[in-house]
Amino acid sequence: MNEIRKQFPVLNQEVNGHPLVYLDSAATSQKPVQVLEAVRNYYELDNSNVHRGVHTLGNRATDSYEGAREKIRKFINAKSTKEIIYTRGTTTSINTVAGAYGRMNVNEGDEIVISHMEHHSNLIPWQQLAKEKGAVLKYFELEQDGTITLETVRNTITDKTKIVAITMASNVLGTINPIKEITKIAHEAGAVIVVDAAQAAPHMPIDVQDLDCDFLAFSGHKMCGPTGTGVLYGKQAHLESMEPIEFGGEMIDFVDLHDSTWKELPWKFEGGTPNIAGAIGLGAAIDFLTEIGLEKIAEHEHNLVEYALNEMDKIEGVSIYGPRDPQKRCGLITFNIDGVHPHDLATVLDMNGIAVRAGHHCAQPLMKWLQCTATARASFYIYNTKEDVDRLVEGLRIAKEYFNDVF
């Protein structure tokens, strides 16, 4: 653990007079030196545009950029690098599917099914598509503990369902959804499935061939990579059938005055100069995570969550959202303390050097379902320790006392 923590220079600092405890990795993770060095090396030694050139720097940049694509392919076990599209993040990935596949395949009266636990990024693109097409947007209802049963999935998907879009791990409830089983049910009904893996790809192994999902989206910045990076995986046949949604340089084959043709996959979806440094940094992040092992990362986070749930339960007035079984959840805990607004709570924690997120977590319909306007959230990653959890619990006690005394 010490070796891992040493790779993250940002953790080695005091905030408001206390050693930093960073518990906001679900928003964005910290970056290890390997990633910082990969980005720096690119700018310092190889900086050049990709896919253009005959010159040496251009070739080096292209090799690193395309080499990172192969690392991503392997990371999620896609069949081909043609199925790996670089994007700006999960949001752009899902908008690309909604705008390209969705527009082509969803018609009036068709159904799109999502769930009550979706991040706005996997909700609004489908809401907009449904409005534009006169399609019906349906929701998987949640159980009391914030899980979705396969019975609900079977009862909600019909032969009118064209798209099922669902998160693999909830950024609020922490729920891990049974994607493989949901995919099977969607396929039996003739629908495609779009998986939001923003909170899954950084934390657990993903095999897109085993899941058999049609599309999968994730963000590089939540998995130790640079901001402004993300991935859209799509089965080759779907991607081949889709029209690009961004047009311009890089993505064309031939251009005439009144017509143009597109480059082959994956480049037809990558118009303009891409985030080259970001992609190379993401490749380095994947090397870093793979070396530690995704199974190990998942186990570490399960242990931390189990410990944190037990310790937080001991504090009177704490409500924890999502499933109680640590095996059913990813490495985050969303909670409230009676009588303390989550923003006030996060402020007191920050005064003690502890970074958590407070707010609606870009999931307003879920907040409504939880019957609250905001919550606090602590999210863990590879660099967090039991001592971090102890500091959080101590911080919660301090906050409780503070507000009880003041009010």
Ligand code: 7TS
């Ligand atoms: N989907 C889920 C499940 C997410 O948690 C997020 C970001 C996104 C999509 C969007 O990812 P982006 O990289 O395109 O922004 N979630 C959060 C969060 O929980 N706190 O800040 C960002």
